[in-house]
Amino acid sequence: MKDDKRKETTGRKYNFVTPSVDGYYGDFGGSYIPEILHRCVEELRQSYRTIIDSQEFRTEYHALLRDYVGRPSPLYLARRMSEKYGCRLYLKREDLNHTGAHKINNTVGQILLARKMGKRRIIAETGAGQHGVATATVCALMGMECEIFMGKTDVERQHVNVERMKMLGATVHPVTTGNMTLSDACSAAIRDWCCHPQDTFYIVGSTMGPHPYPDIVARMQSIISEEIKQQLQEKEGRDYPDTLIACIGGGSNAAGTIYHYADDSRVRIILAEAGGEGIASGHTAATFHCGTPGILHGSRMLVMQNDDGQIEEAFSISAGLDYPGVGPMHCNMVAEGRTTVLAVNDDAAIRAGYELTRMEGIIPAIESAHAIAVLPKLQFRPGEVVVLTVSGRGDKDIETYLNNAPY
Numbered sequence: 001m002k003d004d005k006r007k008e009t010t011g012r013k014y015n016f017v018t019p020s021v022d023g024y025y026g027d028f029g030g031s032y033i034p035e036i037l038h039r040c041v042e043e044l045r046q047s048y049r050t051i052i053d054s055q056e057f058r059t060e061y062h063a064l065l066r067d068y069v070g071r072p073s074p075l076y077l078a079r080r081m082s083e084k085y086g087c088r089l090y091l092k093r094e095d096l097n098h099t100g101a102h103k104i105n106n107t108v109g110q111i112l113l114a115r116k117m118g119k120r121r122i123i124a125e126t127g128a129g130q131h132g133v134a135t136a137t138v139c140a141l142m143g144m145e146c147e148i149f150m151g152k153t154d155v156e157r158q159h160v161n162v163e164r165m166k167m168l169g170a171t172v173h174p175v176t177t178g179n180m181t182l183s184d185a186c187s188a189a190i191r192d193w194c195c196h197p198q199d200t201f202y203i204v205g206s207t208m209g210p211h212p213y214p215d216i217v218a219r220m221q222s223i224i225s226e227e228i229k230q231q232l233q234e235k236e237g238r239d240y241p242d243t244l245i246a247c248i249g250g251g252s253n254a255a256g257t258i259y260h261y262a263d264d265s266r267v268r269i270i271l272a273e274a275g276g277e278g279i280a281s282g283h284t285a286a287t288f289h290c291g292t293p294g295i296l297h298g299s300r301m302l303v304m305q306n307d308d309g310q311i312e313e314a315f316s317i318s319a320g321l322d323y324p325g326v327g328p329m330h331c332n333m334v335a336e337g338r339t340t341v342l343a344v345n346d347d348a349a350i351r352a353g354y355e356l357t358r359m360e361g362i363i364p365a366i367e368s369a370h371a372i373a374v375l376p377k378l379q380f381r382p383g384e385v386v387v388l389t390v391s392g393r394g395d396k397d398i399e400t401y402l403n404n405a406p407y
């Protein structure tokens, strides 16, 4: 949806990661929802902070992160890559989490929130199926009913993840509207929520959706930078890096990576978005380069849309970065000049994935490979400390790597 009006800002002082009471990060965010959802979004808005700040929640959340997810994830000094790029390159290993990516940090937290709010039925959207699997996993863990909305195109492309979700006990609904991909799955999940506002909790998979979802997801993922602080203190004798690097689709692993450094001007923030076949090719998911402000899935953010405000299909070799919008917190940080976003094309991401594999013995998710691919584009001071988040492991992408092998 096109939206040329800029939200009146009150001149209130905010920090980058904390939205205003009504969910704005500068001009982005907010809560644009159908009337029927107003009550449950309002209920969530009023209770989420109290619940997730409570000692009971924190104890259970951290116990699950430790014993179930396998945290803290290691911060690994990649020696050969460091030498190549002339910096001290640390990899934050979210690929080693249970289910293979950072997404589980968020689903573990949101299911505890859902349970505390007395909800019994869980719904979620998924694109590649990673968030669907992470959601189905925690539903199995908690014995909750789980319904996943997934574009029919993606159901066909991501067969293994569909089988994983089914094995975990979830029902997968193929969505046949629009392009039958992630964006349509989000819309279908929102429609389902409208039909069952009382008993259903919608577990949103990234820092998007109506307020308070972007804030909830960012807080759940903020464990990443909380650990980076401690780990850098141990390894480098100071708790901040010079540069942070992450890939960005909706923005959740990036939000987690930067959360505790967003207002620390000593730390440079670089994000890698999916250029697809190139930002001028028409086949791209580079929302920061090609998007304009608009409203999508309940929030004001940068959106790839045509002149009539119709959403354009995102295109990337990486299913996890294939979303036509990007979370409001990041939109604001980029607008304010705090964050730099580089677009990485499919072929560069594939090469970077092979490079990490051959130089460090780590096969990254193709999403994470986009973050690796910005290394040759950056300048580093000698001894510069760089932390790069490897958001997921590449097992799911082996076929993609093989079909596009640069060797």
Ligand SMILES: *Cc1c(COP(=O)(O)O)cnc(C)c1O
Pocket (backbone or CB within 6 Å): 101, 102, 103, 130, 131, 205, 206, 207, 247, 248, 249, 250, 251, 252, 253, 254, 320, 321, 365, 367, 368, 391, 392, 393
């Ligand atoms: C889903 C996914 C992403 C993109 O989502 P964000 O919310 O931007 O983090 C990145 N990497 C992996 C491995 C994913 O599964």
